[in-house]
Amino acid sequence: MYALVAGGGKAGSNVARSLIGMGHELTLIEQRPYRFAQLESEFEHQVQQGDATELYVLERAGIGRPPDLVVALTGDDEDNLIICQIAKERYAVPKTIARVNDPRNQAHFDLLGISPTICATTSIMALIEHEVPEHQLVHLLELRKENLEIVEVQIAKDSPSAGKRVERLSLPEGSRLISVMRNGKAEIAVGATELQPGDQVLAILEPGKEDELRRVLLKK
Amino acid sequence: MKVIIVGCGRVGSSIALQLDREGWDVVAIDEKEEALSRLGSHWNGGFIVGHGMDVDILREAGIEEADAMVVATNGDNTNLVIGQVAQKRFDIQCVVVRVLDPARADFYQSLGLRTVSPTKTAIEVLADAVRACEVPGAREAAEART
Numbered sequence: 414m415y416a417l418v419a420g421g422g423k424a425g426s427n428v429a430r431s432l433i434g435m436g437h438e439l440t441l442i443e444q445r446p447y448r449f450a451q452l453e454s455e456f457e458h459q460v461q462q463g464d465a466t467e468l469y470v471l472e473r474a475g476i477g478r479p480p481d482l483v484v485a486l487t488g489d490d491e492d493n494l495i496i497c498q499i500a501k502e503r504y505a506v507p508k509t510i511a512r513v514n515d516p517r518n519q520a521h522f523d524l525l526g527i528s529p530t531i532c533a534t535t536s537i538m539a540l541i542e543h544e545v546p547e548h549q550l551v552h553l554l555e556l557r558k559e560n561l562e563i564v565e566v567q568i569a570k571d572s573p574s575a576g577k578r579v580e581r582l583s584l585p586e587g588s589r590l591i592s593v594m595r596n597g598k599a600e601i602a603v604g605a606t607e608l609q610p611g612d613q614v615l616a617i618l619e620p621g622k623e624d625e626l627r628r629v630l631l632k633k
Numbered sequence: 634m635k636v637i638i639v640g641c642g643r644v645g646s647s648i649a650l651q652l653d654r655e656g657w658d659v660v661a662i663d664e665k666e667e668a669l670s671r672l673g674s675h676w677n678g679g680f681i682v683g684h685g686m687d688v689d690i691l692r693e694a695g696i697e698e699a700d701a702m703v704v705a706t707n708g709d710n711t712n713l714v715i716g717q718v719a720q721k722r723f724d725i726q727c728v729v730v731r732v733l734d735p736a737r738a739d740f741y742q743s744l745g746l747r748t749v750s751p752t753k754t755a756i757e758v759l760a761d762a763v764r765a766c767e768v769p770g771a772r773e774a775a776e777a778r779t
Contacts (some may be wrong), residue, residue, distance in 0.1 A: 521686065
């Protein structure tokens with residue numbers, strides 16, 4: 414595989430090192446002169462200096478072949494977005510991966526069809542939701558393309574939904590309960606299913622509706 | 634008629650003042666509060682401190698009611714992202730984006746964004762200015778080349 418990696422910081426240089434170790438052909442692009450000099454002693458002809466959002470820099474790095482993969486890992490979200498957009502739309506690069514530094518910019522990547530993306534803050538928050546029990550709602554799966562996610566909640570004794578039938582809950586629009594796990598047995602959730610304390614419930618919902626769902630199912 | 638100007642530097646502030654004089658309802662956005670001083674002491678239009686990539690700032694500036702947007706911060710890629718967000722997410726028909734790099738300006742023009750490249754204009758104007766000097770022998774040399 415031929416890969417082009419934009420941004421030679423910690424992430425970019427380690428990704429480049431790993432891909433080379435796996436036997437892939439690669440060009441790393443780094444803009445900052447002092448950083449480039451450091452990288453050049455290790456990566457030699459496999460690193461080039463320049464602004465990876467400039468078409469001639471990308472062309473010099475072989476984007477016209479095109480590469481099988483472009484990975485944009487600079488510290489600037491707008492740069493990562495533009496690099497992937499140019500790679501996809503102008504050079505027909507089949508796969509791109511972009512780093513999102515500020516999670517508030519995620520919506521821009523989604524709007525412009527740049528996916529997949531990776532965001533450290535978002536990953537850390539997802540881990541916190543997994544690890545910290547009082548957060549109550551565990552993210553199991555994110556279906557980014559479909560704009561849906563699957564979460565798990567455990568019904569408590571004092572949850573407002575305990576003792577209620579699913580059809581009586583005013584679930585947020587864009588959400589459904591999938592299944593109820595009770596005493597080690599899972600059942601598909603239907604309108605007549607009555608929730609009980611201790612139930613582990615799987616729900617599918619649009620990202621951003623977590624709070625509403627939490628309120629209906631769990632909050633006192 | 635409402636226009637939002639993102640980036641209130643030398644270019645953005647001048648456009649803001651011109652459009653204001655022509656009767657537009659103008660709101661300027663800039664990261665730096667000092668940029669307000671570029672609009673003079675009698676500025677009656679809006680001015681918001683913040684980053685144009687921030688959708689909350691765009692909303693505060695009234696993007697939902699805007700008819701037009703001029704994007705002229707000092708970053709080409711920032712401008713290209715903000716311009717596309719205005720066009721695709723907020724459905725603004727008249728979005729004009731400053732892009733210094735002629736290559737990126739041409740490419741995004743082909744994707745349907747209205748880009749303007751001052752660099753490209755400068756190149757043309759400067760080359761024309763050299764031709765207009767009519768240096769002896771220049772015209773003959775050019776003709777011999779074609």
